[in-house]
Amino acid sequence: MKKLRIAVIGYGGMGSYHFNQILPTERDLFELVGVYDLKADRQELAATAGLKTYKSQAELVNDAAIDCILIATPNDSHKEIAIAALQAGKHVVCEKPVTMNAQELREIMEVAKQCNKVFMVHQNRRWDPDYLIVKELVNSGEIGDIFQIESRVHGANGIPGDWRRVKKHGGGMLLDWGIHLLDQILWLVDSPLKNIEADFSYILGEECDDGYITYLTFENGLKVITEVGTTNYIKLPRWYLKGTKGTAEISDWDLSGKMVIATNAEVAAPKPIQAGVGLTKTMAPPSEEATVTQNLPKGVTLTQSFYQNFYDVVVKNAAPIVKNEEVLKVMELIDHIFDVVDKHS
The missing domain is CATH 3.30.360.10 (Dihydrodipicolinate Reductase; domain 2)
Structure with a gap:
């Protein structure tokens, strides 16, 4: 069985949780490759854990040996990183909330379609x-x-x-x-x-x-x-x-x-x-x-965990449990909630 090589951008609380708690249970499907984080202490933490540390986000995104990228950075950076990763030929898992608003998600979905790559949001709850x-x-x-x-x-x-x-x-x-x-x-x-x-x-x-x-x-x-x-x-x-x-x-x-x-x-x-x-x-x-x-x-x-399903979507063209169209409806609802509150404040 082919393993997907996965790296993470953002090795804070959620990024390290994925690498240290979630993904190790799926080692028959994924090979954990490396990490990039803006903070030097997190880079050192990843290196101590035996992971390759990249000198820049661009170096990680453009590494031809990587199949997939997990984005676990602050929310306002998700769109930029996701689009860069998809255009570099990578499949992408993104932490929630996927973007700052629904329009940003629509833009990512369009790029994923153009690049014929899988983009899924970690709606783990x-x-x-x-x-x-x-x-x-x-x-x-x-x-x-x-x-x-x-x-x-x-x-x-x-x-x-x-x-x-x-x-x-x-x-x-x-x-x-x-x-x-x-x-x-x-x-x-x-x-x-x-x-x-x-x-x-x-x-x-x-x-x-x-x-x-x-x-x-x-x-x-x-x-x-x-x-x-x-x-x-x-x-x-x-x-x-x-x-x-x-x-x-x-x-x-x-x-x-x-x-x-x-x-x-x-x-x-x-x-x-x-x-x-x-x-x-x-x-x-x-x-x-x-x-x-x-x-x-x-x-x-x-019947499947999130990452088991993500693997099957990438390798076997299976249906995603978390569909981007469903996540888009949630983001549209959140946009509406912000508008409702703003109008009454």
């Missing part, structure tokens, strides 16, 4: 086990037809890193984590968007958003909330789904959670409970016979 459980819940109908989805990631550490705080580099949490949450939702929901509302958080005083929230309504009636927060000392559940037959919750990435499903058994009306200084039947817990609590399903299975 499509493989998250919590998301695959949600995908199964939507597909299976275990809690009925789902009419509301809430997808959140919360933390209290502020905006990570350095350039992620800088607007010109594509910083901010909508482009950092929102790109994942929105990609997951658009890959999940087979219906056009009908309405989009959004708001940003600037609590930390940075020039980029330290959090955001969107309210999406699809033409099939589904309502979706996505939210990223970096000033949340108490987290809300990672996922909360409401269906016509029940409710499901996934608390965190440890996959803790449950489903509560209506039995449709004939039961007595609920008795009023004391709620604050009043009584309520509406908010009283249902009787034991009215619902059943179940474990979450295991989740749908994706």
Whole structure:
């Protein structure tokens, strides 16, 4: 089996993670070649790891021995590097967000087509086990037809890193984590968007958003909330789904959670409970016979990892799991969210 020789531009957190954690599990498909990074300490780190270090980006891009290039640099540099790599005859994997806006991605897609080279975006959160459980819940109908989805990631550490705080580099949490949450939702929901509302958080005083929230309504009636927060000392559940037959919750990435499903058994009306200084039947817990609590399903299975699929796309002309047209829809949505917020600010 032919191995693809791959090198990385940008040996920071994500670039080194690909080389040290992800790609080593695919050594039957890829040979790890070398690295270029603007920072000398990262060059030294790569050399210590036994990787070839290139003196310049151009030297790496034009190395005829390289088949593929991984781009893991700040967001505003992705377009320039991707186009140079494609025109040099390389296949390209690009970290997310792929570009600063949808138009930049369209330009890359056109160059990839002209050069007949593969360009794929590392939207790795499509493989998250919590998301695959949600995908199964939507597909299976275990809690009925789902009419509301809430997808959140919360933390209290502020905006990570350095350039992620800088607007010109594509910083901010909508482009950092929102790109994942929105990609997951658009890959999940087979219906056009009908309405989009959004708001940003600037609590930390940075020039980029330290959090955001969107309210999406699809033409099939589904309502979706996505939210990223970096000033949340108490987290809300990672996922909360409401269906016509029940409710499901996934608390965190440890996959803790449950489903509560209506039995449709004939039961007595609920008795009023004391709620604050009043009584309520509406908010009283249902009787034991009215619902059943179940474990979450295991989740749908994706038969290939990202890099296994990338290899097959390059070598066997297979269909990509992450299609550029899908990523383009996400970028168009993000462009729209920025416009919505700007108009109301």
